[in-house]
Amino acid sequence: SLATAHTTGVSPVIRKKLMGYVGFANLPNQVHRKSVRKGFQFTAMVVGESGLGKSTLINTLFNTTLYPPKEPLPPAAERPKTVAIESIGADIEENGVRLHLTVVDTPGFGDFVNNDDSWKPIVENIESRFDSYLEQENRVNRMKVVDNRVHACLYFIQPTGHSLKQIDVEFMRRLHTKVNLIPVIAKADTLTDEEIADFKSRILSDIAHHNIHIFQAPTYDNEDEETIAEAEEIASKIPFAVVGSDKIVNTPDGRQVRGRAYPWGVVEVDNEEHCDFVKLRQMLVRTYMEELREYTNDVLYENWRTEKLLSMGVAQDSTVFKEINPAARLQEERVLHEAKLAKMEAEMKMVFQQKVQEKEAKLKQSEEELYARHKEMKDALEKQRAELEDKKRKIESGRPLTPEKASTNRKKGFLRT
Numbered sequence: 001s002l003a004t005a006h007t008t009g010v011s012p013v014i015r016k017k018l019m020g021y022v023g024f025a026n027l028p029n030q031v032h033r034k035s036v037r038k039g040f041q042f043t044a045m046v047v048g049e050s051g052l053g054k055s056t057l058i059n060t061l062f063n064t065t066l067y068p069p070k071e072p073l074p075p076a077a078e079r080p081k082t083v084a085i086e087s088i089g090a091d092i093e094e095n096g097v098r099l100h101l102t103v104v105d106t107p108g109f110g111d112f113v114n115n116d117d118s119w120k121p122i123v124e125n126i127e128s129r130f131d132s133y134l135e136q137e138n139r140v141n142r143m144k145v146v147d148n149r150v151h152a153c154l155y156f157i158q159p160t161g162h163s164l165k166q167i168d169v170e171f172m173r174r175l176h177t178k179v180n181l182i183p184v185i186a187k188a189d190t191l192t193d194e195e196i197a198d199f200k201s202r203i204l205s206d207i208a209h210h211n212i213h214i215f216q217a218p219t220y221d222n223e224d225e226e227t228i229a230e231a232e233e234i235a236s237k238i239p240f241a242v243v244g245s246d247k248i249v250n251t252p253d254g255r256q257v258r259g260r261a262y263p264w265g266v267v268e269v270d271n272e273e274h275c276d277f278v279k280l281r282q283m284l285v286r287t288y289m290e291e292l293r294e295y296t297n298d299v300l301y302e303n304w305r306t307e308k309l310l311s312m313g314v315a316q317d318s319t320v321f322k323e324i325n326p327a328a329r330l331q332e333e334r335v336l337h338e339a340k341l342a343k344m345e346a347e348m349k350m351v352f353q354q355k356v357q358e359k360e361a362k363l364k365q366s367e368e369e370l371y372a373r374h375k376e377m378k379d380a381l382e383k384q385r386a387e388l389e390d391k392k393r394k395i396e397s398g399r400p401l402t403p404e405k406a407s408t409n410r411k412k413g414f415l416r417t
């Protein structure tokens with residue numbers, strides 16, 4: 001058999017042809033089975049005014065009674081004043097595939113007189129889920145990472161037939177970088193086909209006008225025509241005009257369907273001629289659930305994480321700045337202070353020297369004065385002495401000499417005239 005050896009580092013890698021089937025080609029299936037066994041986590045959020053059919057649609061999508069029939073909304077005065085975040089979890093299984101589904105509801109959204117900040121608690125909730133995921137990622141033991149991130153957000157647009165409202169635009173603008181937005185026209189059975197078509201195009205132009213990014217099924221170059229066609233088909237229905245019902249009704253032609261019965265006929269939820277429910281389910285569950293999870297992880301979460309780390313980095317930098325700056329400022333202040341001190345010292349020295357000089361001069365002066373006085377006194381005394389001497393001599397010379405004195409004088413040679 002063929003053997004090509006080349007060395008990488010120390011151990012040679014030898015390519016060998018297999019003699020028969022070994023079975024590790026099944027590895028992807030094993031990995032797949034493992035993730036199937038472990039189950040999948042998916043979190044969907046529903047946002048929209050109360051009564052737009054959110055709970056009904058979730059029940060319809062997952063074919064369960066995740067939401068019991070809702071109590072009618074209490075009078076405005078009795079309602080809570082803020083948007084609440086409530087989540088319901090359910091483990092559902094289909095053909096051995098387990099799905100842990102979480103639906104996050106946002107009761108109160110759009111129900112107030114002033115809905116300006118309705119988006120805020122929702123953004124906070126989405127970010128806190130990112131936070132908890134990041135925290136788990138940073139743990140040493142990463143065995144059991146629970147993914148509670150919101151993978152898709154169904155935004156329910158009121159079927160007014162006009163265009164997006166301020167609250168719709170504001171919500172989508174605030175959320176589109178944090179979550180996969182899937183806009184749906186609620187209760188589409190209240191609009192005619194023509195109204196829906198017009199409404200959709202106005203919604204899409206509003207979305208484009210505000211640069212809002214809504215989830216698009218990704219298309220890859222190497223995909224087959226069928227897959228591309230399917231993605232295009234789904235994309236062409238956005239925003240999905242949906243009808244929800246968890247009731248089975250009889251059609252005039254005797255079929256039993258999930259739908260809504262009206263005096264003039266039956267709206268079938270699962271009939272693509274009647275609404276876009278099937279395409280929405282395809283987007284959310286059947287075809288793109290994994291894409292939604294991936295996009296959440298690879299793009300939305302990653303961008304948020306990068307931004308968060310960056311902002312922390314910037315914050316760190318600014319603390320460093322704050323730490324360096326005061327030091328630099330202190331240093332600068334110290335230099336200034338020292339200069340000031342030196343100047344003061346010099347001034348003091350100068351003043352001191354001046355004073356010393358003055359004192360010295362004064363001392364010198366007084367010394368001179370003293371000296372002069374001393375000299376004066378000395379001179380005066382000297383003069384006095386001289387005078388006295390002179391007087392004495394005169395007195396002595398004018399007085400008759402005693403015999404002894406005269407003889408002494410003679411002996412000394414003095415002559416007397």
Ligand code: GDP
Binds near residue numbers: 048049051186188244
């Ligand atoms: P939520 O407050 O948004 O969760 O709304 P619900 O799901 O509780 O629905 C409110 C009301 O609207 C109920 O009476 C539902 O039967 C009704 N409803 C739900 N979905 C639809 C729909 O697609 N079309 C129509 N016409 N009514 C609906």
